[in-house]
Amino acid sequence: MTGDAPTGTDVGSRPLTADELERTLPGYEGQVVDRIEQPAKPGLTVDPATVLPDLDVPFDGLYEHQAEAIAALQDGANVAVSTATASGKTYIYGLYFAWLQRRRPGATALFTYPTKALSGDQVTELNDLYDDLGLDVLVEKYDGDTPADRKRAIRDRADVVVTNFAGLNVYLPHHHRWRSTFADCELVVVDEAHAYTGVQGMHVAWILRRLLRVLDRYGSDPQLVCSSATVGNPVEHAERLTGRPFALVDEDTSPRGAREIVFWDPPAGDGGSGGDDPLAAAEAGRSANAEAADLLAHLGLSGVRTLTFVRSRQGAEVTAKQAERAAGRHPTDGYLSVRPYHAGHGKETRRGTEHGLKSGTLDGVVTTNALELGIDVGSVDAAVLAGYPGSRQSFWQQLGRAGRGTDDALGVLVARSDAIDQYVLDDPGYLLEDDVEDAVLDLSNNVVYAQHVLCGANEMPLTDDDREWFDVNGAHRPADDGNEEWSSDRSGDPQSVQDRPAQGRLPSDGRGNPPDEGRLDAAVGMWKDAGKLVGDLDRGVQYAGPPRPEADVDMYATTGERFEVRLRGDGEIDIADLARGRAYRDFHPGALVLHDGVQYEAVALREDTPNPYVELQRVSTNEYTRTQHTKEVTDLDRREVVDLGGGYRLGWGMGTVNVHYDAYTRHEIGSGDLVGGPRPLEVPPVDLRTGVTWVRTPPELGERVLDGIPGEDLLAADAPLGEREYTFLGGLHGAEHAMIKLAPLELHLSKSDLGGLSTLSHPATGGPTWFVHDAVDGGVGFARSIFGHASAVARRTRERVAACDCGVQGCPSCLMDHQCGNRNEPLHAPATVGILDAVLDRLDDG
């Protein structure tokens, strides 16, 4: 219902460019700081008959990349397709399967998607495709929503089963029920493969190996398709996920309309009260969400159908309301119809919203990244991103939701005060660079690995033959006996793909590393000692633990030990179970928790029961809490150390990170003023054995860096450190923070799974050092990937910190971080720049 808004049938009159926005937005205050114009691009098509001569394809042309991918599949290759949203990836494997079934009647396929919503959407699209082709191919969704009385029929009859990995994890032990699907399985599709990184990616990689192993026992060796949004390493990622070699199709030949991308800097806040917490002060400024709501209202009332992306469910709800209110203030005095959309809504609600967008009854939708994936939303004119979504891949994916086919489109990035947003605003060209972030997937986490070994044994006895699936790399042996003074040569870039066989199975992890002989033996040995496995690999190792080991797999965590979040008294609260560290940090008794706009206080934390939990109680205060911690890194097991010369070293390895959340403080919302604490916390320290990357500098660097800093800019001394030492520490600490904050510019990882530590002298390195570590037990490969991309990450970090126009102690747009356990003290921006310059000099020398 666009009401009496300008209906804008004439495309030219709608604000789809920066100029038009500047001209038409009421009260425009110069927010447009940059723009990128992308010209229209025609599609390249071929006659479908060239690759699918015996199918009656119901459209005029196939895009060239679709035809190329289908031809590669027909040649027997596994194919990694990495192209933009709406470039017709579904049709590649959909049509190929139709072709395949013609040749091998009875062939079946498994298509996987990361969400149930996307599965539902794709089932409809695929069934429509096969109807149009006049083929009798039955596509069925099979997941947690499938009614029990339908399951058997689907297993027995469907040609294509559409499911997800959390589902496969629990279906695999019942493989005998799946005989008819598994015995004829010729194609396995992993759609949106870029979504599987980090901890979830590790689980998916092992579930895929378990699946391929079971299929192998049923005599099936399916072809694989991994489709993904654009990532920097699509083939490497697909190979790591599956352990098989892949051919690449990444040239997008679908057509595109003209698009203008506008970079929008919200006006600075009215200063706020300042207070003693710059983080809070920054938040008091005009938020990206509020600004996006105004834009949405203006665009919607101008007849521009708009998708607005925000970062949280609560943000989606609030921003949708704000947009409707903004419409009331708008000079056109129009009525605007906007709905929020996120995974917290029921299926019916979400369907209704999707339909409203498609049919045009809605002017706009405010969504989380739930609509970033390929759910069909019809034709949307503009995408407004409230905050940089954290990666170029997501950025393009979200922008790509606007402008279907050859329609012109508008994209607006409304920047937040975050370091990464400000980096993009400084240098929008970054978004157009050829390299996209690499997807980070690391299989070396033994905690996750060992869980899936148990699941595999429960599915079928493990034998020597299973080394193919389970002797996959990970436990990289130490570079040396731990002597830091030893140096390796620098040729071995740990992220590079070595030569790999063109066909057949990779003998390894998909990275070209040799198989990790002995890893399966070690895991089996451990579980036998623990009583969970019996037998030997010679004859068969069987599972002997409590029923359903797969139930202990948590796709988003490495260990089964989780804290449930309860609400005191009646009622429930929808917060996913917490890892121990998170529970201690954010849910300790006395912690204030904001969830979906409602404030709670944690009132209990119990772990002396079989099912540990935290308990919340609703409160209403004008305060928030911050938790302080002390941290140590010990027992470094060095895996690779690069001697950069002159006392500089870059290292990666496994270490024990000991975190003690020992106190918390209460602050007033808005001003950030301290109103209580620090109060001591009664939780034990947490030990993580995890991946650690470190940069060690010579002690003399301090003098050099400080010599370039005027005396009045030094930090006040903080006993026992003098002002010079304390300032230098501020530089190291700043480098640690900023590198973590800006690593997502190079690597597709989540910074909340990283932590750090800076010190003027560390016993293991014998000098000033900052550490960046994975915040997940067993490691998640993030710290290691920063080691592999240290030079690029350090350069981006240096650029942002140097460009920030705040004072010497930094700000949230450069050095400050919410998760700092030390209240963002000390931080020193010029010292950080000086340190990074020195390190970059060394890194670039090699």
Next chain:
Amino acid sequence: MSARLTALSAAHLDRLAPRQVADCLAYFDPDAVVLTDAAAGEATRATQAGPLADVEVLAPNPPPYLANRGLPRVIDAGGVDVVVPASHDQLAGVAVLEHEGTVDPATETYVVSDLLEVAVEPTELAARLDGREAYLDALDPGALDGSYTHVAVTAPPSYRRRWDGMRVVGGGTPESEVATLSLSPDGTVCTRSIRETRLGLRAIAGVGATTAARLRERGASEPDDVAAMGVPDLRAVDGVGRGRAEEIADHATAIAEGRVVVSDHEGFPDPDAEPIFLDVETDGLTPTAVWLVGVLDRSRRDGQATAGDGRFRPFLQRDPDADGFAVESFLSWYAEHAAGRPVVAYNGREFDFPVIERHAAEHCPELLDHWTTAPTFDPLAWARDGHAALPGRTNGLSDVAAALGWDGDDTGLTGAAVARRYRRWCRERTAEAELDWDRHVEYCEDDARALARVYDALARADPTAHDRGTGGGSDAGSMQGRLTDFS
């Protein structure tokens, strides 16, 4: 002959009503109860033992003032000695006990303590036996003549592992179950367990903790009382609808009267088709070997001649290298002599049937079709699907058949223990490790005949008037994956 030890933790004593504890002891009839943690000891001391008043109670973890002096406690039961050292000092006393003749070196001696603990470090892919060094120092095994098994109350009861020659067995408690160890003079240790939900009124399908409490408020304390209530009275209980009242009534009646209660015969094999009764022995839960397929082929039923020849046929594979031999021989026989007759196995849907299918596909694919087209029937699954209520303390075949009056051999062995023996035979291949095949064939036949008894009871029962529909018993948590239970 064996000593039976039932393990109880503080969590059990906290969760279970005294009546349930008593019920559990009645079921296992143990020689002693082992309290697995110090808190359990405190709880029992505080309550003057309560339901544990009439049984020997062993506490390996008493307060220090009780633990640090004298010799460890010893009990002599079931032909073995059980030593319970409460500290390293007491552990050092084992040599004295042997020297004094208090423990008999000719039979296995079991040392029950909390001094050993198994720990895993998944980040390092390594496991440890914590406390091992101090334990060995105190025990000084070199100075002992007898053979010793070490029961660690911190480890789950399925735990069996040799650490540097030291036999370690788990004596702890799994979650939501109560376990009992049978310790034999020859060193065999068997574990049996019962789910907490099978204790007290909760043993009745459809009765959860809340309903059990409401039934007790109405004066029902035994399944007999519930059976006597009838459906109308049960429906008057809060939260119990018609379907569940019928389910509860049926199962309470089955337990109280020791008979099956059948609601309908839908899906039951044709009464004219004489089935064959099958039982398999394997080397574990996800077996690499099916080494015995036993088939009972009756010639008479209820006095009538049947298609069968009355024999029990063991298809036995003694040679560890002849993988698939038992399954292949069975299927050849079936294809030739019994094709089309229903194959009945207890818990077959979860275990026997898929196992045979997988092994056939692997070892004799040419016979697979004969198997996949064979009609199969699993009385347990069928009952759970809502067609019948079975009597018996648990759904295990021996409990159900015993409730129906079957007087089988008590072999004293569990499926898990038999599987362990077969694995040992495969590993060691010595005369000492070889199984007593005849004995296992007898056990297998006994199980097949018990199964036939249950089957006949189901076939003969008149369906009850009410139509319960399907939906299954509340106890659908399946036996699959329970090492202590499978057979």
